[in-house]
Amino acid sequence: MNITTIKNHADVGNLNLAEISPKQLPRSTYHAILQSAKNFGDATAIEYILDGDCINPMQIPFAKKLIHRILMTFKGKSFANPHRKMSYKALANNVTGLGNALHSLGITKTDVTSLVLPNFPETYVSLWAAEAAGIANPINPLLDESIMKEIMISANTKVIIALGPVPGSDIWQKVLAIKEQIPGLKAVISLFGDDIACSQNNKVPVYGFKKLLAAQNTQAANFTVPEQSDVCAYFHTGGTTGLPKLAKHLHLNQLTNAGQVNLLSPVNAGDTMLVGLPIFHVNAAVATGIASVMKGCKILLASPSGFRGKNIIQNLLTLINNYDVAVMTAVPTVYAAMVEQITSQKITVPPLKMKFAICGAAPLSSDLQALFTKLTNTPLVEGYGSTEGSSVSTLMPVNPINKEASVGLPIPGITLKIADINEQGTLIKMCDTRDVGEIIITGNNVFPGYVEDAHNQGAWVVDENGQNYFRTGDLGKIDDNGYVSLCGRQKELIIRGGHNIDPKMIEDAATSHPDVTLAAAVPRPDSYAGEVPVLYVTLSPHSTLSLDELTTYVSTHVPERAAIPKAIYIIDEIPLTAVGKIYKPELVCLEIKQTITEALNAHLNNKTVQINVFADKKLGIKATILVKEDELNALQQHIKTLLTPYSFNYEVLALKTTEAA
Numbered sequence: 001m002n003i004t005t006i007k008n009h010a011d012v013g014n015l016n017l018a019e020i021s022p023k024q025l026p027r028s029t030y031h032a033i034l035q036s037a038k039n040f041g042d043a044t045a046i047e048y049i050l051d052g053d054c055i056n057p058m059q060i061p062f063a064k065k066l067i068h069r070i071l072m073t074f075k076g077k078s079f080a081n082p083h084r085k086m087s088y089k090a091l092a093n094n095v096t097g098l099g100n101a102l103h104s105l106g107i108t109k110t111d112v113t114s115l116v117l118p119n120f121p122e123t124y125v126s127l128w129a130a131e132a133a134g135i136a137n138p139i140n141p142l143l144d145e146s147i148m149k150e151i152m153i154s155a156n157t158k159v160i161i162a163l164g165p166v167p168g169s170d171i172w173q174k175v176l177a178i179k180e181q182i183p184g185l186k187a188v189i190s191l192f193g194d195d196i197a198c199s200q201n202n203k204v205p206v207y208g209f210k211k212l213l214a215a216q217n218t219q220a221a222n223f224t225v226p227e228q229s230d231v232c233a234y235f236h237t238g239g240t241t242g243l244p245k246l247a248k249h250l251h252l253n254q255l256t257n258a259g260q261v262n263l264l265s266p267v268n269a270g271d272t273m274l275v276g277l278p279i280f281h282v283n284a285a286v287a288t289g290i291a292s293v294m295k296g297c298k299i300l301l302a303s304p305s306g307f308r309g310k311n312i313i314q315n316l317l318t319l320i321n322n323y324d325v326a327v328m329t330a331v332p333t334v335y336a337a338m339v340e341q342i343t344s345q346k347i348t349v350p351p352l353k354m355k356f357a358i359c360g361a362a363p364l365s366s367d368l369q370a371l372f373t374k375l376t377n378t379p380l381v382e383g384y385g386s387t388e389g390s391s392v393s394t395l396m397p398v399n400p401i402n403k404e405a406s407v408g409l410p411i412p413g414i415t416l417k418i419a420d421i422n423e424q425g426t427l428i429k430m431c432d433t434r435d436v437g438e439i440i441i442t443g444n445n446v447f448p449g450y451v452e453d454a455h456n457q458g459a460w461v462v463d464e465n466g467q468n469y470f471r472t473g474d475l476g477k478i479d480d481n482g483y484v485s486l487c488g489r490q491k492e493l494i495i496r497g498g499h500n501i502d503p504k505m506i507e508d509a510a511t512s513h514p515d516v517t518l519a520a521a522v523p524r525p526d527s528y529a530g531e532v533p534v535l536y537v538t539l540s541p542h543s544t545l546s547l548d549e550l551t552t553y554v555s556t557h558v559p560e561r562a563a564i565p566k567a568i569y570i571i572d573e574i575p576l577t578a579v580g581k582i583y584k585p586e587l588v589c590l591e592i593k594q595t596i597t598e599a600l601n602a603h604l605n606n607k608t609v610q611i612n613v614f615a616d617k618k619l620g621i622k623a624t625i626l627v628k629e630d631e632l633n634a635l636q637q638h639i640k641t642l643l644t645p646y647s648f649n650y651e652v653l654a655l656k657t658t659e660a661a
Contacts, residue, residue: 002266003381004356004398006409009482015412020259022444028226028251030095030132032258032294037092040269040296045091046121047272047323048301050082052311056322057083078210079166079192086121091293094122097218098129104216105159105187105207107134109224112155112234115280116141116148116162116171118304122191122209123279124289126161131232131251133223134158138280139236140499144559145174147244152182154244154451155234159186161209164193179204228252234451235282237387237500246451247387257390257445258291260411264395266355269296271326274319276307276334277498283360287391288329300325313337317376321353329358331498332365332530335372335380336645342375352378356398360385361498362530363486363647366405367640382407384484388470389414390445394484402483405649409482414443418478419461421471427461431477436487436620439476440469475620487620487649494523494533494563501563506535509557513550515543518574520582524566524591527645535565536587538574585615592623592648599642600625607631610655623650 006012018024026032036045047057054060064082071077086094102113113130114137117123130136137155139148141163152160160179163171172193179188180203188206190196196206226232233249267273273292277284292299300323303309307330312319316338320328335357342349357376359369360383372380381396384407393416396408410416418431419440431437440461447470449456460468475487494501503521510519518538523531535554539545551568558564575586593613600609610626627635632654639652 003264003395004266006264006397007399007401007481009409012409012412012482015263017263017412019263020256020413020444022228022252022256025228025252025255025259026294027228028132028230029128029232029254029290030099030221030226032255032290033092033095033128036293036296037088040088042087042089043270043296044085044298045088045293046084046086046124046299046301048084048086048121049303049319050080051303051309052313052315052319054082055315055318077192084121088293088296091125093218094125094213095129095132096221097213097216098125099132100216100218100222101189101207101212102129102133102159103223107159107223109134109226109230111135111158112137113159113161114139114148114152114155114157116160116175117191117279118163118169118171119275119279119284119301119306120163120191120304121301124299126189126191127233127279127285128290130161132221132226135231135234137234137236137246138285140278140280141169141171142561145178147559148174149178149181151236151244151246152178152185155246156184157182158184159189161189161191164190164209166192226251228255231448233285235280235285235387244452245455247447248449248451249390249447253390253445253447254286254290255294256413256443257286257392258294260413260445261287261291261392261395262295263412265291265295265327267295267297267326270298271295271355272298272300272324274300274302274323274325274328276302276309276312276328276330277361278306281361281498282385282387282391283329285391287360287385297326307331307334314341317341317347317349317352324353326353326355327358328354329360329383331361332359332363332368332647333497333528335359335364336368336528339368339372339375349376352376354378356381358383358395360392362495365644365647367644371644384408384474384486386472388447388472389441389443390447393441393445393472400483401481402479402485404479404483404485406479406483406485408484410484411445414441414445415467415469416441416478416484417469418476419469419471421461425458425461425471427463427469430463433480434477436475436477439472439474439484441472442467442469446470494521495531496526496533496562497529499562501533501560503533505560505563506533506554506558506565509559510535510537510550510554512557513545513553515539515545516550518582520574520584520587521565522584522587522591525595525646525648526566530647532566533563534567534569534591536569536571536574538572539570585621588621589613589615592621595646595648596623596625596643596650599646600639603638603642604635607635608655620649623648625650625652626655627652629654 068080111134162175165172191209194208232251234246356379379398384394385392394408418437420428506521507519524534526532575583613623
């Protein structure tokens, strides 16, 4: 039984949960890799393509091969290699060797290695070697160096592994700019780079990745091998200014979540898992990373930039078939782009060999889901999860029986409940079926807490039996069959293309201007990215600051490109609660209403349409679109088509006669 046959929570309960018990799981992610090397040996663990032009293993463009050959011959650099494979045996040897190298540089069980790397095979090697020798800290390489520095200082980083001086990348420049400012940093390892000896201006030594690894014993660990109870990773999940929020993962957390995913999955050893999400994200690290290794699958790394790589999206349908992809996981923007490509270019889609596709990291429109499945004849199922839950918490069956929009059933081995929690953070009661409350989770996949204890305050609730639950900050409900539906968010996050943006980062940039008195960053629905940030501000009474001046100021002070607001509104008053806190749901409702208005006005000429958007404690944020009763049947499908790219909750209803008048 797996997600192709499961129907309800009772079916999930009938799975063999003993397989994901601590006794049945490997001792650590390192032991999982060693076991898979023993089981699968020379089988391919990781296959890598440079970009979407490498449409077939046997048809790698000659020009790309030539460039790689020239760089290797004259400079000894392999970063332009267009196509590579790494066996399970080689993966284990490389992880052991790099783990030994980290140990030789002073890394012990409790020491942190920060990774600033795009998606190369060496990125997985670095992740798992850092987890084997100590604690891995994957960092988004697109972040501003000031944020990277904050993360590394909070993590107490001892070693950095970063992409070296490669054309088209600014990662190495960023690392060079901050490395001397990280207290306790012992070394930097440069992928595709060379050794740089210590000097007056270079107090932290740099080691070339390839040369360092070549000097190591790859057959046996010199480091103390980890156990399930050891911390294996710090994942950055927000809080970028002053006190980054770093979620601690135990080996047991990642192994359990990988086991949970594998228990549900119909994939087999040798099947290909397409990975286009960044490896610094828990999905690629755990759900499609170590889970694939434990299953004996082949990971296909689609370019250093993942789905953003050159011609990856344009050639994705071809790549899926030519590389025999069995499963892929992506964010809604990827599936929306595929649908747009098929419909706008009127492509005849060949029968895809995929067993199913998974969408996560951001809400998926049910209309987009249905359209993708129809056009590709491939089931697209949605999952829900978080960094704190190691990756996946729920997954939709391929043949569901839910009656409302849902993110699926809780995965085996997790306890997911809906709770009524008061403003003081106290658990009042567990909600009944179909009642809306906050989603809380517990289980061996759930992390033990954040690195900085300040972030743990209010993050947990305790039930009457003394069981700790993590508060996800998401509102939801569960139906009679166990299906979880999302009803909104209590936590303040903007999810742009699957990437979490902390609104405080934007607000802090705005309020650093002396004329800005209040600032509130909220999500605007976006047909491609899912959500984009917009900013509302109030100014001091006698301010002469113009919108253009403010826009320039905010754009230059927001430390992350993805977080730069798409629009800024200067308003007289920002809505506040009775106790004086900014009330963002009202602003979110404005953005949803504006999005619907713009989408419909362009196509529904001279039609009577009323749009209401409201925030409800039980329902979350919901929109109602009212049309004339005699036009309801004709307009419902048209409106549904126009709003297909969006994931907000809406309903099309008939105007009452008095309302229409």
